[in-house]
Amino acid sequence: MIPASVRYHRAADLAEALELRRAYGDLLRPLAGGQSLLPALKLRRDRVDTLLDLGRIGELSYVAHRGDHLAVGALTRYQRLLTDPLVDRYAPMLATAAAAVGDPQVRHAGTVGGALAQADPAADLPLALVALDAVVVLASTAGTREVPAAELAVGPGATLCRPDELVTEVRVPLPGPARWSYRTFARPALEWSLVAVAVADGRVALAGMGPTIRRARGVEAALADGAGAAAAAARADEDCDPVDDVRASAAYRRHLSRVLVARALADCSPEVRP
Amino acid sequence: MTVDARPGTEAVTVTTTVNGRADSRQVPARTLLVHLLREELGLTATTVGCDTSSCGACTVLLDGRSVKSCTLLAAQADGADVRTAEGLADGDRLHPVQEAFREHHALQCGFCTPGMVLAVVSLLDENPGPLTEHDVRRALVGNLCRCTGYHNIVRAVLALDAARQAG
Ligand SMILES: Cc1cc2nc3c(=O)[nH]c(=O)nc-3n(C[C@H](O)[C@H](O)[C@H](O)COP(=O)(O)OP(=O)(O)OC[C@H]3O[C@@H](n4cnc5c(N)ncnc54)[C@H](O)[C@@H]3O)c2cc1C
Ligand code: FES
Ligand code: FES
Numbered sequence: 008m009i010p011a012s013v014r015y016h017r018a019a020d021l022a023e024a025l026e027l028r029r030a031y032g033d034l035l036r037p038l039a040g041g042q043s044l045l046p047a048l049k050l051r052r053d054r055v056d057t058l059l060d061l062g063r064i065g066e067l068s069y070v071a072h073r074g075d076h077l078a079v080g081a082l083t084r085y086q087r088l089l090t091d092p093l094v095d096r097y098a099p100m101l102a103t104a105a106a107a108v109g110d111p112q113v114r115h116a117g118t119v120g121g122a123l124a125q126a127d128p129a130a131d132l133p134l135a136l137v138a139l140d141a142v143v144v145l146a147s148t149a150g151t152r153e154v155p156a157a158e159l160a161v162g163p164g165a166t167l168c169r170p171d172e173l174v175t176e177v178r179v180p181l182p183g184p185a186r187w188s189y190r191t192f193a194r195p196a197l198e199w200s201l202v203a204v205a206v207a208d209g210r211v212a213l214a215g216m217g218p219t220i221r222r223a224r225g226v227e228a229a230l231a232d233g234a235g236a237a238a239a240a241a242r243a244d245e246d247c248d249p250v251d252d253v254r255a256s257a258a259y260r261r262h263l264s265r266v267l268v269a270r271a272l273a274d275c276s277p278e279v280r281p
Numbered sequence: 282m283t284v285d286a287r288p289g290t291e292a293v294t295v296t297t298t299v300n301g302r303a304d305s306r307q308v309p310a311r312t313l314l315v316h317l318l319r320e321e322l323g324l325t326a327t328t329v330g331c332d333t334s335s336c337g338a339c340t341v342l343l344d345g346r347s348v349k350s351c352t353l354l355a356a357q358a359d360g361a362d363v364r365t366a367e368g369l370a371d372g373d374r375l376h377p378v379q380e381a382f383r384e385h386h387a388l389q390c391g392f393c394t395p396g397m398v399l400a401v402v403s404l405l406d407e408n409p410g411p412l413t414e415h416d417v418r419r420a421l422v423g424n425l426c427r428c429t430g431y432h433n434i435v436r437a438v439l440a441l442d443a444a445r446q447a448g
Contacts, residue, residue, distance in 0.1 A: 008332055014289030015310035015356050027288055035288070038357075045352045046334055048311075057289040058310070062357055086346070086407075110423025111403065112337060115346040116353065 010048035014057035021064050021146070024173060028059070029148045032170035035059040039082060039121035042113050067120070067175060070094055076142075076178040081120025085132070089114070098179045100205065103189045104135035107200070120174040126160035129199050129215040133160070135189060136177060137220050138205035138212040144176040151175070157212075160219040184208040188274035190267045194254070201255045202263040204243075206271040216247040216264050226268055236276065240269035293356045299324070300368025308355055314348075315339045317355035318365060326366035326395045330425070337424030340396035341365050347403035349423070366395035369402070377441060378402050385437035389428035397424045401438050405445070412442045 016035075018024035027035055036055040038044055039062065047053040061067070067082035070091045077097045079088075088094050088105040095102060108114055108122075108131050122132045123143055136143075136156040143159050144151050145168055156177065159166050168174055184207035191203035202215040204223075209230055211223040225242030249260035289310075296305040299322060308317060318324045318341065327350060330338035334352040341350045342364040369376035375383065378401050388394040404412075404420045412420075417438045418431070426434065 009313060009316070010311040012291060012309065013311050014291055015293050015354070016289035017356070017359070031288065038354075041353055041357060042334070045313075045354070049313075049332070049352075057287075058354075059288070060357065063360075090407075110337070111400065111420055112340055112347045112349045112423045113334070115343070115403075116348050 008049040010045070011051060011054065013048070013055050015060065016057060017060040017062070018064055021066055021173075021175065024059060024061060024064060025146060025148050025171075028171045028173060031057070037061050037124070037173060039118040039124075040084065040116040042109070042117040043121060043125045043127070061120075061173070072097060072181075073178075074181070076180050079119050079177050079179070081118060081123075081174045081176060083119045085114035085117050085119070085122075086111070088119075088132075097181055098139065098183055100135045100139060100183075100187050100189055100207065101132065101179070104131040104205070107131045107189075107191055107193075107203070119177060123156070123159060123177065124166055124168055124174050126162070126164050126166045126219065127199075128160075128163055128217060128219055129201075129203065130220070131191070131200070131203065131214070134203050134205050134212055134214040134220050136179070137222065138187070138207040138210050139179050139183065140207070140210060141180070142178045143174060144178065145169075145172045146175040147172045153178075157220070157222060162218045184210075186275040188271035190271045190274070192263050192267060198254075202249075202260050202267055204264065204267040204271045206268075206275055208275075211243075211268060211271075213243065213247070213264055213268075215260060216244065216249045218248065221247070223264075223268065226272075230272075236269055236272035240265050240272055243268040293359070295355045295359045297358055297361055297363050299363045300365060310354070310356055312355040313351055314341070314343075314353045314355045314358050314363075315350035317358070318350060318363070324365050324367050328392055328395060330392065335423075335425070336393070336396075337400060337421075338393050338396045340399045340424065342399055342403060345403070345406060347400045364399070364402075366398060369398065376402070378405070378437075381437040381441045382434070385433045385440060387429060387433040387437040393424060393426040393428075397421070397426065397434060400424050401441075404438070405441060410442045411446050412439065414439060417442075 067080040069080040085105040141156040191200040225245035229239035243264040244261040251257040328338040330336035339351040
């Protein structure tokens, strides 16, 4: 399988990429690591006029500590999160989430910005970013704006990123959570999580339980009211709309969400620190 | 900056160093890296198993790191150093990872082997170890083998790691 005929342009730097986005919008499709886009193009599930390759925009590949937040550039590859000392010190959940992605080959190519823009409802890194209350920076030639990670995705594959914008950075507020947990349930080897949960202090986020990654507000409310882990976890699938497909039934996904939330909350209890 | 012409072309020039040899050629933009290697350069050690980025048979090293060449455009490798299984041995002397695979009988039909060996080269290069059996199995999760049952592959990698830990 090869993609249909396509035009290709590699952006020399961010300024050029943004100028082209302003001028050509949807005619151009950003290409970062290609780990979601290329499979889609090969299967002809997606059609693109011109690929705008962001892969060499070195200025967007970084991890930086900026006092009240940890900034991660959009072109930072997953693999970097596994070994970066700043990630390890300030936002270790990002390393745990990145380690859950695919395999080393995918992690050597896939990027933080690509994962956010792809808006997959079961994606690992975006789940961690929602739990950590991170903010996504969207840039255009007109300037930048910030969107909470929890609001970026509006449906599978759809985000608030406009055709003239690019995802350029994600900011994780500091200090990070005192207690956190990241738990997934996946079928063996390579399989994406059926359901995954990330807990950061009082925030609980779920992947695989609806068209976008979401906060489990019922669980959070129960915890805020002083409920125990078991009672809070029982509300995990409130307001959720998991799919019913060949990989798992909706009922099974609901069950998984309650079990995983219970385990993640137990991880965060005072006796057991992650 | 002003943009006057519509950006992009259907043909791209891809300049690479493959197994130490410089190469530059024009290919259609949609050309996958694996097709550049196999069909343009005639380097057929890199195999295509699943063609859906699941099996790892097409694994090559891009600037020293394992990637699946069925899921990258040749254009994305422009300017990069590419290594395939053909580029591992030094004349008649096998690369240490190849030698360990031979020693531990870590291959049968050999279809997965080029990708498997390159995934191991990347692993040993980026992880100083010591490696546990679990580390090795997790690092090779993207490389499927239908013959060996993996045990001898894992043994080969653990032996390599033990040897380098011993100095
Ligand atoms: C075998 C395999 C297993 C995988 N397993 C997992 C898994 O377990 N968990 C998981 O979370 N993910 C998994 N993935 C997906 C992986 O996380 C992708 O790398 C990621 O979703 C996309 O990142 P990318 O850089 O490759 O983006 P690309 O594929 O290049 O792009 C994805 C989309 O985002 C857009 N885009 C990219 N960058 C930007 C930007 N800066 N601004 C605006 N738009 C942009 C593109 O136009 C495209 O629409 C897997 C992928 C493969 C191939
Ligand atoms: S052929 Fe590329 S991963 Fe299977
Ligand atoms: S040796 Fe036959 S597939 Fe691995």
